[in-house]
Amino acid sequence: MRKDAEGRHRFKIVFYGPSLCGKTTTLSWLYHKVDGLEKGKFTQLADPHGRTLFFDFAPMQATTGVVFDVYTTAGQERHKHQRKIVIQGVDGILFVVDSSSDQLQENIASFEELTTHLGEDLGTTIPLVIALNKRDVEAALPRSELIERLKLSNYPIYETVATTGIGIKRAFQSLAREILMIQLYGTKTSQNS
Amino acid sequence: MIDPRRFDSVLSKIIKSEPGIRKIILVDRTGLTIAHVSKFSYVSVDVDGIGAIASAVFMASAEQGSNLTIGGLDIVTSEFDTGKIFASACGRGILTIISDAEVNIGMIRLLMRKANEELSSILDEFLAGQPSRTFSGIDSKAPEVRTGLEKDELEAALRELEKF
Ligand SMILES: Nc1nc2c(ncn2[C@@H]2O[C@H](COP(=O)(O)OP(=O)(O)O)[C@@H](O)[C@H]2O)c(=O)[nH]1
Numbered sequence A: 001m002r003k004d005a006e007g008r009h010r011f012k013i014v015f016y017g018p019s020l021c022g023k024t025t026t027l028s029w030l031y032h033k034v035d036g037l038e039k040g041k042f043t044q045l046a047d048p049h050g051r052t053l054f055f056d057f058a059p060m061q062a063t064t065g066v067v068f069d070v071y072t073t074a075g076q077e078r079h080k081h082q083r084k085i086v087i088q089g090v091d092g093i094l095f096v097v098d099s100s101s102d103q104l105q106e107n108i109a110s111f112e113e114l115t116t117h118l119g120e121d122l123g124t125t126i127p128l129v130i131a132l133n134k135r136d137v138e139a140a141l142p143r144s145e146l147i148e149r150l151k152l153s154n155y156p157i158y159e160t161v162a163t164t165g166i167g168i169k170r171a172f173q174s175l176a177r178e179i180l181m182i183q184l185y186g187t188k189t190s191q192n193s
Numbered sequence B: 001m002i003d004p005r006r007f008d009s010v011l012s013k014i015i016k017s018e019p020g021i022r023k024i025i026l027v028d029r030t031g032l033t034i035a036h037v038s039k040f041s042y043v044s045v046d047v048d049g050i051g052a053i054a055s056a057v058f059m060a061s062a063e064q065g066s067n068l069t070i071g072g073l074d075i076v077t078s079e080f081d082t083g084k085i086f087a088s089a090c091g092r093g094i095l096t097i098i099s100d101a102e103v104n105i106g107m108i109r110l111l112m113r114k115a116n117e118e119l120s121s122i123l124d125e126f127l128a129g130q131p132s133r134t135f136s137g138i139d140s141k142a143p144e145v146r147t148g149l150e151k152d153e154l155e156a157a158l159r160e161l162e163k164f
């Protein structure tokens, strides 16, 4: 949590996960389709094909005094330095899993990298919420297998389809709530949902 | 907490001291815009987004320098057809100056050095109590006790979240 010069509380949320898992689509859906949050401009640093080069960014205001600054990372392997920069000062992580069966190793590698960056803070002082995305694809791995292989059983988990918005709002609400609860009461509130 | 207007007065002084400067943005190293002043405030720009990129560009250059083992970063200069952007380390923040193309670069460097001296301590004070994960590794101290007002604001946000 930081404060800006206008005295607003600013919380940094980062969407993390392997390349093409749906991070940008998730943010875009939140930005364009969810009412009730006042949004600033949507900034995208992407290549000509729309693949994220550095990050996407959109500030979302819950109340006049509380703003969530939401970032996505660039998922490709060669952008690992960019990811390290984007998660500086992060207050909460939405880890987006690609449920496609051929993406299991990519999910595992990305989650391991995230753990390396944040260590013990991940899921404790920095809340972590999981979006099992692309639940609509034919070759989606079963939820239980993903949880087991990625060792996700201790975190709140939401099944999402970013292209149609299924589950997105609830996953975001859950993360934002955790972040505020930690600020207010210093406790972790929810377990696996 | 210190009065944020102190940033404005320092930034206003800088922007007035050199005719070629159009805009100054002070950001932290996580992408947050702390303060900004502009000569042409009628041109509405997205300051949060610009600040996020300014911070990221500087941090990316610093990382590049470190990967290439060429030492610490002083100033990032970007030259455009009709303008320049300068970004320099400023204590725990990054000072970004947007200028006309023909601005006196030596003067900008001098201004940035002076600003650094003036702003570093104000920034330290401003950011005190805010997490400093960027610089001191893990900073996981329990949240300090909130003032009544802060608590009200955070609780209001919590209630707001249930609505949308
Ligand atoms: N079927 C399906 N496709 C998705 C879903 N989410 C994202 N995609 C697609 O996956 C591709 C990569 O998405 P993108 O958001 O750019 O991934 P990013 O690299 O994580 O930012 C795009 O073609 C999206 O339309 C989903 O839930 N289901």
Ligand SMILES: [Mg+2]
Binding pocket: A023, A024, A025, A051, A052, A072, A073, A074, A075
């Ligand atoms: Mg993307």
